[in-house]
Amino acid sequence: MKRNYIYAIVALFVFALVGCEDLDTLPEGGTVTSSQKEEVLENNSERAEAGVNGIFAKFSEYMPNETALGASRHNDFGYPSVMFFTDANGYDMASADVGYNWLGNSLEYADRSYTSYESQMVWNNMYAIISTSNNVIASIPRDTEDPLAQFYLAQGLAVRSFSYLVLAQLYQFNYVGNETEPCVPIITDKNMEEVALTGAERATVEEVYTQIEGDIDAAISLLDSASTAGVIRADKRYISLAVAHGIRARMNLAMQNWVEAATDATSAIEVSSAAPSSIEDASKPAFMSVEESNWMWGIIIAETDDVVNSGIVNWISHMGSLNWGYANYSGGMSINKKLFESIPESDARKGWWIDENLESPNLNDQEAEWMINTGYRPYVQVKFAPYKYEVGTTVNGNDVPLMRIEEMYLIKAEAEAMSGGGSIALVDFITTYRDESYICPAITPEEIQEEVFKHRRIELWGEGLNWFDVMRLNKDVDRRGGAFPDATMVFNIPAGSDILLWRIPEAEIQSNPLLDESDNNPAAPAPEPVTDL
Numbered sequence: 001m002k003r004n005y006i007y008a009i010v011a012l013f014v015f016a017l018v019g020c021e022d023l024d025t026l027p028e029g030g031t032v033t034s035s036q037k038e039e040v041l042e043n044n045s046e047r048a049e050a051g052v053n054g055i056f057a058k059f060s061e062y063m064p065n066e067t068a069l070g071a072s073r074h075n076d077f078g079y080p081s082v083m084f085f086t087d088a089n090g091y092d093m094a095s096a097d098v099g100y101n102w103l104g105n106s107l108e109y110a111d112r113s114y115t116s117y118e119s120q121m122v123w124n125n126m127y128a129i130i131s132t133s134n135n136v137i138a139s140i141p142r143d144t145e146d147p148l149a150q151f152y153l154a155q156g157l158a159v160r161s162f163s164y165l166v167l168a169q170l171y172q173f174n175y176v177g178n179e180t181e182p183c184v185p186i187i188t189d190k191n192m193e194e195v196a197l198t199g200a201e202r203a204t205v206e207e208v209y210t211q212i213e214g215d216i217d218a219a220i221s222l223l224d225s226a227s228t229a230g231v232i233r234a235d236k237r238y239i240s241l242a243v244a245h246g247i248r249a250r251m252n253l254a255m256q257n258w259v260e261a262a263t264d265a266t267s268a269i270e271v272s273s274a275a276p277s278s279i280e281d282a283s284k285p286a287f288m289s290v291e292e293s294n295w296m297w298g299i300i301i302a303e304t305d306d307v308v309n310s311g312i313v314n315w316i317s318h319m320g321s322l323n324w325g326y327a328n329y330s331g332g333m334s335i336n337k338k339l340f341e342s343i344p345e346s347d348a349r350k351g352w353w354i355d356e357n358l359e360s361p362n363l364n365d366q367e368a369e370w371m372i373n374t375g376y377r378p379y380v381q382v383k384f385a386p387y388k389y390e391v392g393t394t395v396n397g398n399d400v401p402l403m404r405i406e407e408m409y410l411i412k413a414e415a416e417a418m419s420g421g422g423s424i425a426l427v428d429f430i431t432t433y434r435d436e437s438y439i440c441p442a443i444t445p446e447e448i449q450e451e452v453f454k455h456r457r458i459e460l461w462g463e464g465l466n467w468f469d470v471m472r473l474n475k476d477v478d479r480r481g482g483a484f485p486d487a488t489m490v491f492n493i494p495a496g497s498d499i500l501l502w503r504i505p506e507a508e509i510q511s512n513p514l515l516d517e518s519d520n521n522p523a524a525p526a527p528e529p530v531t532d533l
Contacts, residue, residue, distance in 0.1 A: 045148060047139075048136065048139060048140065048148075048149065048152045049152070051132070051135055051136040051139065051152070051156075052136055052152050052155045052156070052238070054132045054135070054136075055129065055132045055133055055136060055155060055156065055159050056159075056237045056238070056299070056300075057132075058078065058079075058125075058128050058129045058132050059078050059079045059080075059129065059299045059400075060077060060078040060079065060080065060299045060301060060305070060307060060315075060400065061077065061078045061306070061307070062077060062305075062306030062307045062309075062310055062313060063076045063077070063313065064076065064077075064078060064124070064125065064128065065117075065120060065121050065124050065125070068120060068124055068507070069117055069120060069121075071117065073102070073117050073121070074102050074312060074313045074326070075102035075103065075118075075121075075318065076117075076121055076313070077307050077313055077314055077315060078125060078299075078307075079125060079126075079129070079299070079400075079402075080299065080314075080315035080400050080464070081118075081121055081122075081125065082121075082122050082125055082126070082166065082464065083315070083400075083463070083464025084103060084106070084315070084318065084319075084464070085103070085106045085111060085118050085121075085122060086106075086170070086464060086466070086467035086468075087462060087464055087466055087467065088103040088106035088107045089106055089107075089109070089111075089467055089477070089500075090466045090467050090470055090477060091336055091470075091477050091478060091479045091482055092335060092336045092339055092457050092461060092466055092482075093333055093334070093335070093336075093461070093462060093466075094107075094333070094334045094335070094336065094379075094479075094482055094483060094484045094485065094489070095107060095330060095331065095332070095333050095334065095485070096330060096331045096377075096485040096486060097485075097486045097488065097489065098329075098330055098331065100326050100329035100330040101326070101330035101331075102318060102326065103318070105117070105118055106118060107484075107486075107489050108488060108489055108526065109491075109499055109526050109527055110526060111502075112499055112501075112502065112503060112524065112526075113503075114503040114504060114505050114506045114509070114520065114523075115505070115506050119502065119503060119505045120505045120507060122170065122502060123504065123505050123508060124505075126163050126166055126167050127163075127187070129159060129163045130160055130163045130164070130187060131187075131192075133155075133156040133157075133159045133160040133163065134156070134160070134187065134188060134189040134192055135156075135189075136152060136153070136155065136156035137153060137156040137157060137160065137188075137189040138189035140152060140153040140156075142218070147225065147226045147229035147230070147231040148226070148231055150222040150223070150225050150226040150229075150231070151222070151223065151226040151231045151233075153219075153222055154218075154219040154220075154222035154223045154226065154239065154244070155219075155238060155239055157215040157216070157218050157219040157222070158215070158216060158219035158223075158239040158243070158244050158247060159239065160188070160215050161211075161212045161213075161215035161216040161219065161247055161248075161251070162247050164184070164186070164208055164211055164212045164215075165212050165247070165250060165251055165254070167183075167184045167208070168183050168184065168205065168208045168209065168212065168254075169254060169467075169468045169471055169472070170467075170501070170502045171183055171184050171501060171502050171504070171521065172184075172205050172501065172521075173471065173474075173496065173500075173501070174254065174471055174472045174473075174474065175205060175209060175254055175255045175256070175472075176255070176256050178205050179204065179205050179206040180204050180205070180206065181204065181205050182202040182203075182204060182205075182519065183202060183203055183204060183205045183207070183208040184202060184203065184208060184504075185200035185201060185202055185203060185512075185515075186200070186203045186207065186208060186211050187200060188211070198513060198514065199512045199513035199514035199515065200512065200514055200515075201514040201515065201519070202504075202515070202519055209251070209255060212251055213248075213251065216244060216247050216248045216251060217248070219239070219244045220241065220244045220245065220248065223239070223240065223241040223244050224241055227240075227241050235290065235300060236290040236295055236296070236297055236298050236300070237290070237297075237298070237299065237300045239297065240271075240272070240296070240297075241271050242267075242268045242269075242271045242272035242273075242274070242296055243268070243272075243296050243297045243403055245264045245265075245267040245268035245271065246264070246265070246268040246296060246297070246403050246407070246408055247403075248260075248264045249261050249264035249265040249268060249408065249411045249415075250411070250468075252264055252415075253411055253414070253415065253472070254468070254472050256418075258415045258416075258418040258419040259415070259419050261411055261412075261414075261415035262411075262412050262415035262416045262419060262421070264411075265408045265409070265411040265412035265415065266412055268296070268405075268408045269405065269408050269409065269412070272296055272405055272408075274293060274294055274295060274296045274404070274405035275293055275294060275405060276294050276405055276406050276409065276429070276432075276433040277292070277293070277294045277406075277433065278433065279348045279433060279434065279435075279436070282348040282349060282433070282434060283348045283351060283361070283362050284351075284362050284363075284364075284385075285322060285362065285363070285367065285382050285383065285384065285385035285386075285389070286383075286384075286385050287383060287384045287385065287401060288384065288385040288386070288387065288388075288389065288398050288399065289398070289399050290399045290401075294404050294405050294406060295399075295401060295403075295404055295405075296402075296403040296404060296405055296408075297402040297403040298399045298400055298401050298402050298403075299399060299400035299402060300399050301314070301397050301398060301399050301400065302397070303395060303397045305397075307396075308395065308396055308397045311325075311394065311396065312325050312326055312396070314396045314398075315398070315400050316384065316386075316387070316396045316398040317396050318330070318333075319333055319381070319384055319462060320384055320386060320396070320398070321333075321371065321374070321376060321380050321381055321382055321384075322367055322370060322371075322382060322384075322385065322386040322391050322392070323386035323387060323390075323391075323392065323393050323394075323396055323398075324392055324393065324394045324396075325396055328374050331375075331376065331377055331380070331485070332376050332377070332380035332381065333380065333381050333462065334353065334377065334378070334379035334380045334381065334483065335352075335353045335379050335381065335461060336379075336479070336482035336483070337378075337379055337481060337482050337483035338481045338482055339454075339457055339458065339482075340353055340355075340379050342454065343458060344435060344437070344438075346435050346436070346437045346438075347434055347435040347438070347458075348362075348434055348435065349434055349458050349459065351363070351382070352381060352382060352383035352458075352461070353379050353380060353381050353382065353383070354371055354376065354378060354379065354380055354382060355378060355379070356378045356379075357378075358371060358372060358376065358377075358378060360382050362382060363382060366391050367382065367391055370391050370392060377485070378483070379483055381461070381462060383461065383462060384398070384462065385398075386398075401463050404460075404463075406429075406433070406459055406460075407456075407459075407460060407465070409425070409429040409433075410426075410429070410452055410455060410456050410459065410460075412425050413425040413426035413429060413448075413452050414426075414448070414449050414452040414453075417445050417448035417449055417452065418445050418448075418449055420445070422448070423440040423442060423443075423448045423451070426440055426448065426451065426452055426455070427439075427440050430455065434459075449473075453469060453473060456469055457469070471500065474495040474496065475495055476492060476493060476494050476495050477491055477492070477493040477500070478491075478492045478493075479491050479492070480492055480530065480531075480532055480533040481532065481533035484532075487529055487532065488529050489529070490529050490530055490531075490532045491527045491528075491529060491530060492530045493527050497524065497527075498521065498522040498523075498524035499524040499525075499526070499527055501521045501522075502521070503520050503521045503523065504519075504520050504521070
């Protein structure tokens with residue numbers, strides 16, 4: 001009998017909460033009732049806390065797929081790997097295809113082969129997070145009235161919602177018009193044992209979004225109740241009520257539910273303690289720690305973590321220009337030249353990258369000297385500060401941003417424009433926090449949406465979000481004129497092309513009884529390079 005691969009991941013963590021016993025199962029057999037679960041949680045809250053911590057531990061791991069891949073890959077470090085691959089698939093992050101660059105496959109779309117390492121990493125990472133979330137959800141009764149249990153349950157539901165939202169936007173085109181198209185298998189706390197025996201077929205886009213919506217709605221209700229009772233998160237690795245509204249705002253944006261997206265973004269802003277960085281704060285390298293006031297949610301990295309002890313197998317090693325790591329040898333990550341040139345000099349974010357003269361007004365003398373001496377080419381990023389702001393540091397302990405409050409302002413701006421609200425929200429945000437002299441050139445809702453998209457490309461550059469905008473807005477992947485350093489990476493891929501969708505890995509197709517080759521997204525040849533501008 002074939003064994004389902006995604007449930008193999010589920011089974012790997014099935015006892016994570018209680019060692020050798022699942023909270024759903026009594027030692028002598030039989031099923032634990034809701035009241036018994038409640039009693040266990042009240043007397044052993046450490047178990048539920050450990051389970052929740054296990055969820056967030058899955059977000060950042062050192063080579064979690066080494067055994068599955070049969071290879072040690074230096075771009076294998078949890079969810080930030082997914083962020084990297086998707087940013088490299090787009091047209092705003094350029095990098096040279098040299099021996100020290102682990103993004104070559106994604107820059108050239110070789111990652112779309114269903115036998116590629118990246119294909120397996122994306123699939124495995126997201127379903128591993130879902131598995132740990134399912135364990136927590138299964139252990140807590142949905143109708144619990146205990147505030148701490150409500151908080152823990154909300155963590156599992158919100159992360160599961162987040163994970164399926166990521167998957168839905170990678171394995172199928174945008175929601176509107178594709179509701180009945182195949183998306184990804186749905187594995188929850190309710191069906192994971194069945195899936196282990198029978199496999200799981202691809203659910204439709206609508207079914208996956210129904211799951212996403214149900215989970216995040218429940219999480220928001222639970223977090224609202226828990227926070228009213230005084231239960232709040234210990235730090236920003238956990239999901240707060242504001243973050244949950246932020247996840248639902250992202251979902252509604254993807255579904256083109258404009259009024260709902262604006263409402264959730266507004267709620268996220270109102271209940272969050274985060275505030276956008278000021279023009280002064282945006283005028284220097286930052287984005288290093290969850291303690292920064294504009295971060296809502298992030299992956300907290302400790303100096304003792306394996307990804308840090310590895311030295312180079314971590315997100316900031318590949319991304320960071322001002323610290324020691326792979327970027328020093330790959331040439332670094334640069335912005336699309338055309339996008340850079342579109343940013344006014346009066347915008348503080350212009351300095352997030354060095355210009356054609358290798359200069360940025362955001363750098364101090366030490367930082368500027370480091371960029372010159374390291375040999376970076378034009379348009380390389382200096383947005384992300386080195387750990388503890390120590391230029392050239394070999395301790396790559398940066399936290400990883402998952403959600404910032406600025407994104408909520410931009411969701412609100414787009415959603416309000418598309419529901420008839422004009423450009424007021426966009427103008428207010430940009431003039432207050434980024435460019436005092438900004439004048440919006442857009443008038444119609446569609447023009448304002450395009451202007452917001454431009455500012456999302458700038459503001460959220462390098463944070464693993466751009467690809468979702470490319471897909472939901474049906475954008476061509478046009479790299480012409482972007483100063484991509486290799487001619488083999490200069491593409492103009494039309495929106496809707498098969499190559500834009502990720503494929504379910506071959507290992508999953510072979511091991512899942514309810515999937516075969518015909519169930520996968522179409523195989524597509526690598527895109528042909530085009531003449532650059």
